[in-house]
Amino acid sequence: MTELKVAIIGASGYAGAELIRLIMHHPNLELEMIISSQHVGRSLHTVYKHLSHYPLTFEAFEHTEIVKRVDLIFFATPPGISGKWAQSFVQAGKYVVDLSGDFRLESSSTYEKWYQLPAPQRINIQPAVYGLSEWFRESIQRSPFISNPGCFPTASLLALAPLLNQQAISTTDIFIDAKSGISGAGRKVLQPFQFSESNENLRAYKALYHQHIPEIEQIGAKLAKEEIRVQFVPHLVPMNRGILVTIYVTPLLPLTDQDLVELYHDAYRHAPFVRIRSHEYPTTKEVHGSNYCDIGFFKDDRTHRIILFAAIDNLMKGAASQAIQNINIRMGWKEECGLHFMPLYP
Amino acid sequence: MTELKVAIIGASGYAGAELIRLIMHHPNLELEMIISSQHVGRSLHTVYKHLSHYPLTFEAFEHTEIVKRVDLIFFATPPGISGKWAQSFVQAGKYVVDLSGDFRLESSSTYEKWYQLPAPQRINIQPAVYGLSEWFRESIQRSPFISNPGCFPTASLLALAPLLNQQAISTTDIFIDAKSGISGAGRKVLQPFQFSESNENLRAYKALYHQHIPEIEQIGAKLAKEEIRVQFVPHLVPMNRGILVTIYVTPLLPLTDQDLVELYHDAYRHAPFVRIRSHEYPTTKEVHGSNYCDIGFFKDDRTHRIILFAAIDNLMKGAASQAIQNINIRMGWKEECGLHFMPLYP
Amino acid sequence: MTELKVAIIGASGYAGAELIRLIMHHPNLELEMIISSQHVGRSLHTVYKHLSHYPLTFEAFEHTEIVKRVDLIFFATPPGISGKWAQSFVQAGKYVVDLSGDFRLESSSTYEKWYQLPAPQRINIQPAVYGLSEWFRESIQRSPFISNPGCFPTASLLALAPLLNQQAISTTDIFIDAKSGISGAGRKVLQPFQFSESNENLRAYKALYHQHIPEIEQIGAKLAKEEIRVQFVPHLVPMNRGILVTIYVTPLLPLTDQDLVELYHDAYRHAPFVRIRSHEYPTTKEVHGSNYCDIGFFKDDRTHRIILFAAIDNLMKGAASQAIQNINIRMGWKEECGLHFMPLYP
Amino acid sequence: MTELKVAIIGASGYAGAELIRLIMHHPNLELEMIISSQHVGRSLHTVYKHLSHYPLTFEAFEHTEIVKRVDLIFFATPPGISGKWAQSFVQAGKYVVDLSGDFRLESSSTYEKWYQLPAPQRINIQPAVYGLSEWFRESIQRSPFISNPGCFPTASLLALAPLLNQQAISTTDIFIDAKSGISGAGRKVLQPFQFSESNENLRAYKALYHQHIPEIEQIGAKLAKEEIRVQFVPHLVPMNRGILVTIYVTPLLPLTDQDLVELYHDAYRHAPFVRIRSHEYPTTKEVHGSNYCDIGFFKDDRTHRIILFAAIDNLMKGAASQAIQNINIRMGWKEECGLHFMPLYP
Missing domain, CATH: 3.40.50.720 (NAD(P)-binding Rossmann-like Domain)
Structure with a gap:
């Protein structure tokens, strides 16, 4: 070999x-x-x-x-x-x-x-x-x-791709609320990443300007075969590793829960590192130190929206x-x- | 006295x-x-x-x-x-x-x-x-x-109220991504709240069913003088105290940044415990142990949406x-x- | 095979x-x-x-x-x-x-x-x-x-053994101050191990009664070929994994720093999982998720004592x-x- | 006034x-x-x-x-x-x-x-x-x-003083194993105090050279009316605030448990900020944000030694x-x- x-x-x-x-x-x-x-x-x-x-x-x-x-x-x-x-x-x-x-x-x-x-x-x-x-x-x-790929785009796109690929969601109503452990900031030595400042703390940053926004939009557009526009806000969470993205989308098609399960299982049938968690909540701990991306989703019949979750280890799959x-x-x-x-x- | x-x-x-x-x-x-x-x-x-x-x-x-x-x-x-x-x-x-x-x-x-x-x-x-x-x-x-009020409704409504009160935003496009420290789960002794399970971990819960949803909608409706519908997803963050809500809304009026600053300062002119942080990111550490609610906001000219942040101590102001x-x-x-x-x- | x-x-x-x-x-x-x-x-x-x-x-x-x-x-x-x-x-x-x-x-x-x-x-x-x-x-x-072996005895004995084995230290002046991450308490669901109780907290427990005391003394005696008596106090540290033991001993022989380095390198020459850190401080992070035991030591010329450190992952080498x-x-x-x-x- | x-x-x-x-x-x-x-x-x-x-x-x-x-x-x-x-x-x-x-x-x-x-x-x-x-x-x-006083000397001396003051312990067999939250390192921006390096980590530092050693010895000597010599090793624990010292001493007098309780209660009868916890384990969380020093002690009949614990908030009482x-x-x-x-x- x-x-x-x-x-x-x-x-x-x-x-x-x-x-x-x-x-x-x-x-x-x-x-x-x-x-x-x-x-x-x-x-x-x-x-x-x-x-x-x-x-x-x-x-x-x-x-x-x-x-x-x-x-x-x-x-x-x-x-x-x-x-x-x-x-x-x-x-x-x-x-x-x-x-x-x-x-x-x-x-x-x-x-x-x-x-x-x-x-x-x-x-x-x-x-x-x-x-x-x-x-x-x-x-x-x-x-x-x-x-x-970037860490946030990896998690975001793996969650969104099956729906984008089917033109199943509105391409202008995509809200990505992203949360990352502090190692995502790298090994640079900076005041906000000091332990005493980051521990027992939670905050957003670069709400409008994160460089992963155009990356998600460019690749999302390839998958959707049309332009997409995302709202993306990253947050820093007091833990070393892990990204969880929570994504809010609006379906264009009348997808049932079962449709969603099938769609995701089909999309990742041959993907050894994507685990479909259907109506469960992926957690960062369950992918810690691995190449897995765990994906969960919920259809909200009250709001007619779909909520997607994806968890990865930012230093590994990310x-x-x-x-x-x-x-x-x-x-x-x-x-x-x-x-x-x-x-x-x- | x-x-x-x-x-x-x-x-x-x-x-x-x-x-x-x-x-x-x-x-x-x-x-x-x-x-x-x-x-x-x-x-x-x-x-x-x-x-x-x-x-x-x-x-x-x-x-x-x-x-x-x-x-x-x-x-x-x-x-x-x-x-x-x-x-x-x-x-x-x-x-x-x-x-x-x-x-x-x-x-x-x-x-x-x-x-x-x-x-x-x-x-x-x-x-x-x-x-x-x-x-x-x-x-x-x-x-x-x-x-x-509930802890999440306190943070969410304090952030939303000035806009709802002015009928300034769409009442059906409100996305509240809420994050709480673990003390929010109370002193009940349960497996998911054990240190080894919660530390270095991040997860959502009750994405569709949280009892704070109708509370936010009922009070929001009073403030907006019309029904509102929110998408609300809470998350558990590995820290003891603190809530940060990130809220995505769609303005109905052409609000400038300066309009927003004035709107919030006006709304809370006589509120000793609300601190307007304008184009800054409120953090949970900066309200830790206090009755403050820190509110920040950003207008995204690219997406024509407004992003709101509110931070409180869940056991105090919450x-x-x-x-x-x-x-x-x-x-x-x-x-x-x-x-x-x-x-x-x- | x-x-x-x-x-x-x-x-x-x-x-x-x-x-x-x-x-x-x-x-x-x-x-x-x-x-x-x-x-x-x-x-x-x-x-x-x-x-x-x-x-x-x-x-x-x-x-x-x-x-x-x-x-x-x-x-x-x-x-x-x-x-x-x-x-x-x-x-x-x-x-x-x-x-x-x-x-x-x-x-x-x-x-x-x-x-x-x-x-x-x-x-x-x-x-x-x-x-x-x-x-x-x-x-x-x-x-x-x-x-x-138990987790604490593993770290303690690996640090002590080269000295005990040479009859180089007083067998009645051995102080083991042990610190463990919370996973050492197992997966039992108990109030003191709830996140909100353990996080941002530090405490000792079982200062006189820990069942690892007789284990350390029995094996230590085998290595020293005479009875030994240890003072052992375990502590719980707000992290998931890792044990660090700090051990204070009194040399009976006039060991130089160089003698110590040689003694430990000799003792573990064929031990692929023991890393001698001489005059460095082993840390739990540097063994996290591995089978390594990192050992450091310092001779204090002021007090004529030797300080030993050993770090392991309690769920792995422990x-x-x-x-x-x-x-x-x-x-x-x-x-x-x-x-x-x-x-x-x- | x-x-x-x-x-x-x-x-x-x-x-x-x-x-x-x-x-x-x-x-x-x-x-x-x-x-x-x-x-x-x-x-x-x-x-x-x-x-x-x-x-x-x-x-x-x-x-x-x-x-x-x-x-x-x-x-x-x-x-x-x-x-x-x-x-x-x-x-x-x-x-x-x-x-x-x-x-x-x-x-x-x-x-x-x-x-x-x-x-x-x-x-x-x-x-x-x-x-x-x-x-x-x-x-x-x-x-x-x-x-x-320094933070470590405050905790160490408050625990030791009643015994030193009575000439009740050996002045050359005092082992202070000190643990501090990371805020003890101050607001200096340094690599080892970055969140990703300090979180989920535990380590000692300055085992022989900490500048609090001569301070403890000088004041201890005043209290004991003779020279004392301490072994002192500080550790950094992944939490923001709090110091816990664990001190091992050798009694010179045949003190009973009850003697200890009385000795400490007498010594701190008029001290509103010292809380005697007798046979309990003080914890850093129980003094967090306050001026209290909680002191506990245990007599070990097996080893004929006394173990002292003192907990303070390093930024407050410390x-x-x-x-x-x-x-x-x-x-x-x-x-x-x-x-x-x-x-x-x-």
Whole structure:
């Protein structure tokens, strides 16, 4: 079986650390380089002591070195970095999975508006495919360049896709109330994310401006085959990991409860990591540390609306483990390869 | 100045304990009886050791005894109890504040549907007034019988009222995504509220059936002078105290940001416990342990919707301290009397 | 390679759930029966929804059925159960790992004093060996009957053993201040373990009477080849998982810092799950979800004492994963087999 | 009644914010100046939004201005600041309460060793008295200059003092295992105190070097009338507030349980903020937000040792509210004046 040598760029953030952990478990991936401008020369276990048994040292970003030594590159970087470099690795014949948002939005002006950064210069290669594994398997299988979805879009789109795909809901009445654990803010050291400020606290942020809004709308439009507009408000919840999205939609068709159950079971019949919870409430604890997305839904006969819930681990299905799932799909390996983690409970 | 002797029925729950604490601080209230069927004969500090300096003993419920010894009765009981007894105390000339939901809903059939209990038998007295202090001051001033609002309705209605009152929003497009700390579930000992189950976890519950839905709709209708219909989904967040509601509404009028600021400042000009945060995000920590309700709002020019936020301490403004505020109003005392608690931060 | 069919008795507690998860990952173990008197007939995923993909149903305890269907039995039961049954399974030729305390104490009277229960009737078989993997490998290899250590003794003894084994410390001046996450209290539904009571709280319990005291003293005596007496006080910390023990000892020999480093590295040279952190502070997060025990130590030249720290995951190295490690040792499989979990961070 | 005008230097830290809150509640104190080099010109509510109703603006440190405008100065500053300035305010006839450690240690060389800073230059005024309210009331009454105790020394000494004072325990066998909520680390923005790093985590720090060690030993020696030597290890616990110390001591006298109860009740007969819990376990939640210190103790007949527990709120009795208590004592006001806060539970 093919084995790929791997580099992680931005390996010292939380998503990077999860990638390291997952690659250690993966039978076909070998971690060759961990790259972090901040920690060059330090050994892995001085930065992440929980991983102390792995003899790797953080290296500086050196394009030629990376090209020479690895087959697959993960970008776990803040916005603005993969935009400069990812395409050249693809041109050099490498596989690239970009966990940042640099290649998620097709329109440069949309990128610049929402990210407040210059858009990546596109070169003449096949653009990145959007790596929402369950809905874009075929294009993922054919592309060396995968743009891994954002954490909120992963949960939101997995919940919405079956309905959007059937043109079953109003595309302008979609309310996504998203809640995330604090690790979603990354490993940046900032006052609002200090324990004493975040613990026993709950708040919203970026109610109008979150960069995941255009991502959800762009991919939602592809699935619905028409434009969609979402109201999206993220919140920070005092826990380490986990995203729960609560979505309010208005059905256009007279769907019964049973119709919904069938629709979702059909949509995810071949999706090993999506668990349909029908009339139950998914919880973040039940997906903690795993690649699962648990989806629940309720039809409200009083209001004629449908309420959707989706729970994921933001660092796993919302970042690192979906990246691995995508590589598994790309390489033709079993989709679950190296991802057989049951959630850690309690 | 009048001093009232007080009994708390259901004094061993969290709202009851908060009432005890608040009454200890109140210059015009004297705690005479604490009543709890579960703890009869035990002294206060064996049940709530944090209150050890107060020489009170839990007593059984004895109607005549209560009538004889106190002027004011707080019910901090589960549904179904005040419904049987509160009115007889009012008839006996007592002040009654009912923190349970038994007298919040005007329609008996609505009560029976949402509470799944027989409705209280109404007797021929003036019905309880709804104690949302900021909006019903005048009727509170005139009534000996106050039905204290639910925690979620308090936050939701304080945020919605200025807009409803102006007929400024669509009455059928109101989405309330509510989040509460675990103390909202009370002191009942149940598996889902065990630490290991609730900590590092996030989930919704009663998405279609919460008994606060008809309460919000009934009072909202009074304010809007027309029926309203809300979508309301509560969530449990791993923290002890605090409610944050995020509300999505659709304006019917072309309100500017400045209009909103003025509308809210006007509405709460004389409300010492409502703090308008305009384009900021209220947080539960900033109201922790206090009677404040912090309200923020954002107009989304992209979606033409308004997003409202309101944060309260569920045991304080959502229960015990609003009950005291109501008694202050009723007695003509200063509204802030005994409630000068700044939030405890961090 | 041999494959063993497995039954878990007491499968619905937290340690039981972890065993299920670990056995799912283990290449040589097949889970055949999950036994819980409380949940007979319910499928696994109705009790533990995070494990929904495993088609097992809880069964009643039936001795003959177990003997017929499995090779290996884990007891993850409260005290008093394995004492009645474990030996008969050993007599029937089965492997037994007992995670309860029923066979940890050699003296029946000691058991009865500390557990406040009748001691198990010993029958004429080889007694259970104490499964502290790193120190009793040879006897574990030879015995079908393993008594798995308690969570606190595991951390305490792994930290103390190198010093006790060298007669390097006073055996009467050993102070173990132990701290545990709330999952250590099990899945029992009790008031003190409700979220609102345990969160933002910290307390000691059983300061004089914890049943792990005689276990530590008995095994410590074996290692020291003389009696030892420990002061042991456990505390509950508001987090789900993790044990940290802080141990204060008085050296009898003039050990230098370098001596300590060598002593510990020597003692655990062949222990894949013990990580020596020398002059660092082990943390519970760095072992979360793994079988690691991280050990740190400091010599205080001012007081002439040594301070030891050991961190484990109470449900893993403190229960389920050490049980698997012991079976790996017993069967001659690689010690790490099925236990390659890196800690989940953050 | 005298009313004092107050300045807080270092008002933007957590202890400073608590002082602001407490002074707002205090009938005889008026907050005139809040001083923070970091926030000059910003209004109070932009830094601490929970306090939004108070019209104060952060000012720069100006010695003459302070002398002109206030009677009482609280230093809530990091080490090294009050050392330069406090004495000059005393000389100018002001009351000074220093919450930092600059004047706690009598020996300059001890200060320099443990604080790693140059010791304050002592000028020819009466030195600061140590403000452990319950044990130094008389000297506090006579001095305008009070050095407020550290948080850990407060809890440790209140637990130890009755025994030390009676020469009842060995002065070289004192083990203090201290646990603190994260707010004890202050409002500094540092990686280890980020939520994702501290939550679900537990660790020790500064096991040999904590600057509270010489403070405990110096004051302990005064109480015992002989030198004492303590082993002291602090830990960080994932909660906002609260300190619990667990102390292991060896009695020199044959104390019975009843002797202990009497000893502690005698020692604190006139201490309104010390609650003797005898054979119970004090918890941090039961003192949360209050000035109480709860003390429990157990005699272990097996080991002939005594175990002491003391719980305080680190920002209250461990800092701000003890400072107010000391001013109350100094001014001859009622000791509880402005401090009637019951703990906030849950």
